[in-house]
Amino acid sequence: MTSTWLITGATSGFGRLVAERALAGGAHVIAIGRRRDRLAELADQAPRGQATTVPQDSPRV
Template sequence: MTGATSEFGRLVAERALATGAHVIAVGRRRNRLADLAASVPDDKITTIPLDITAADAEQVLADTVREVGRLDVACGRRPRAA
């Protein structure tokens, strides 16, 4: 779930977590990722503090999916134009 530190992104992540899914939560705001992670067991969430527009974002995400073992659903938010 990219954008997991936004209001909508967190809501989607929380809904997925409530179904028992393991969520890879991605967002730029470390404190909000930490708050989200603190609300669920460690084995249900992987957090990645990352700006998805960064040059290495695709590689970081691919490496994380490999570490987790699988990816069933990808849900991304399009960043707003500045």
């Protein structure tokens, strides 16, 4: 059975590393981050259907 990981901050740093490792291990990753371009890169690198991206915009004050 495939595991599913919900990872926040998946566009850079530790969150990106965890997302890449989880994908490499065959997990389905729900990746959340603010940078749409980096989320798209992550999804493009993942096997088809293995990554779901959720862009979140930070509120502007």
